Amino acid sequence: ATEIQWWHAFTGRLGELLAAQIEEFNASQSDFVVVGSHKGNYSETLNAGIAAFRANEQPHILMVFEVGTATMMAAKGAIKPVYEVMAEGGAPFDPDAYMGAVKGYYTTTDGDMLSLPYNSSTPVLYVNRDAFTAAGMDPDMDLSTWQNVGAALDGLKAGGEDCPLVTAWQSWVHLENLSAWHDVPFATKENGFAGLDTELSLNGPVQVAHIDAMGQWAKDGKFIYTGRRNEGGANFRAGECALFTESSAGYAGVKAEAKFDFDIRTLPYWEGAGNAPQNTIIGGSSLWVLEGHDAEEYKGVSQFLSFLSSSDVQAKWHQNTGYLPITNAAAEQTKAEGFYDANPGTEIAGMQMTGKAPTGNSKGLRLGSFDQIRGIIDEELEAVWAGDKDAQTALDSAKERGDALLRRFEQANR
Numbered sequence: 001a002t003e004i005q006w007w008h009a010f011t012g013r014l015g016e017l018l019a020a021q022i023e024e025f026n027a028s029q030s031d032f033v034v035v036g037s038h039k040g041n042y043s044e045t046l047n048a049g050i051a052a053f054r055a056n057e058q059p060h061i062l063m064v065f066e067v068g069t070a071t072m073m074a075a076k077g078a079i080k081p082v083y084e085v086m087a088e089g090g091a092p093f094d095p096d097a098y099m100g101a102v103k104g105y106y107t108t109t110d111g112d113m114l115s116l117p118y119n120s121s122t123p124v125l126y127v128n129r130d131a132f133t134a135a136g137m138d139p140d141m142d143l144s145t146w147q148n149v150g151a152a153l154d155g156l157k158a159g160g161e162d163c164p165l166v167t168a169w170q171s172w173v174h175l176e177n178l179s180a181w182h183d184v185p186f187a188t189k190e191n192g193f194a195g196l197d198t199e200l201s202l203n204g205p206v207q208v209a210h211i212d213a214m215g216q217w218a219k220d221g222k223f224i225y226t227g228r229r230n231e232g233g234a235n236f237r238a239g240e241c242a243l244f245t246e247s248s249a250g251y252a253g254v255k256a257e258a259k260f261d262f263d264i265r266t267l268p269y270w271e272g273a274g275n276a277p278q279n280t281i282i283g284g285s286s287l288w289v290l291e292g293h294d295a296e297e298y299k300g301v302s303q304f305l306s307f308l309s310s311s312d313v314q315a316k317w318h319q320n321t322g323y324l325p326i327t328n329a330a331a332e333q334t335k336a337e338g339f340y341d342a343n344p345g346t347e348i349a350g351m352q353m354t355g356k357a358p359t360g361n362s363k364g365l366r367l368g369s370f371d372q373i374r375g376i377i378d379e380e381l382e383a384v385w386a387g388d389k390d391a392q393t394a395l396d397s398a399k400e401r402g403d404a405l406l407r408r409f410e411q412a413n414r
């Protein structure tokens with residue numbers, strides 16, 4: 001059988017579920033064998049793929065988180081667009097089957113799908129109901145606004161809670177999604193969708209006010225900083241924190257490990273700021289097919305990608321992980337199966353994405369070198385949490401340093 005290499009970034013519960021998909025595909029036919037390899041976290045997997053391409057040792061399929069999308073789109077000779085792979089391979093494929101908000105992220109302005117949406121997420125709020133009760137707080141209290149969350153943090157702290165709020169992916173949740181949710185720009189030129197000559201605008205009044213509030217909560221011991229990626233998930237799953245802002249896909253781990261009652265709520269917004277609530281944007285990753293392999297191998301790739309997009313596989317993946325149902329059929333199937341009724345909160349991610357038609361501020365981000373820019377943002381936010389910089393100074397600096405990378409990317413890809 002012909003071997004198809006898939007490099008990915010999943011361990012833990014997500015790694016198990018991904019391995020089960022590969023096993024199911026391999027058992028369903030005998031012409032191709034998909035081999036999954038874990039290459040580290042999202043950034044490490046992206047870098048491994050780029051390095052492998054330079055050494056002519058690239059896999060067929062590379063999982064790239066949303067942050068690397070503009071970088072991959074610019075890597076013209078290295079990628080084989082998914083629409084082309086599917087047309088040549090002949091496996092069933094209908095780009096219109098995908099949710100608009102998900103498809104738009106990975107499609108050119110001409111309507112060509114470049115990478116396959118696979119695991120798309122959006123951030124939500126997880127609530128440890130037992131922690132609320134232990135602190136003498138009502139776990140059913142309204143947490144839809146940051147004003148209300150602020151009041152909850154006061155009460156939790158006063159009630160003896162040591163970790164009222166923890167977050168994963170601080171830039172993604174508290175700046176990128178914050179901006180879209182309030183319909184304010186994170187970057188000019190429709191967050192980069194309308195041109196490479198984009199600059200960051202993450203230091204506007206809505207963002208500064210939010211980071212300022214978070215900085216104050218950090219100082220008061222109400223927001224506990226645990227790291228740049230999803231390190232905080234371990235604290236939340238262990239029952240050590242009351243509130244957790246994290247990807248909808250945090251559901252996989254929380255469901256598997258939490259020994260407490262939990263809720264999923266919408267991502268909070270600031271009442272009165274911007275046009276909140278607008279819509280949130282996607283994260284997670286898509287699958288890029290790399291150049292340099294032969295036609296028979298691409299045929300296998302097209303069959304595997306078609307398998308991954310089928311309603312049954314997608315519906316199951318969505319229900320098990322909390323990732324969005326990337327096709328409309330998978331969403332309908334999930335609803336028809338009664339999953340949302342049986343598991344309240346699991347419908348929220350989809351609702352946040354589709355509640356309103358996206359604006360130029362809320363389609364998503366398409367910024368080159370964005371993994372490095374996130375590194376800069378992380379550093380500046382850490383200075384706020386540590387009390388070394390105020391929010392305005394830190395975000396002004398993030399803009400200046402990030403813009404320098406955007407200019408380099410623009411020049412290299414003109």
Ligand SMILES: O=P(O)(O)OC[C@H](O)CO
Binds near residue numbers: 066067119120122172
């Ligand atoms: O945990 P994920 O896969 O939903 O990804 C979250 C962020 O999008 C990472 O950039």
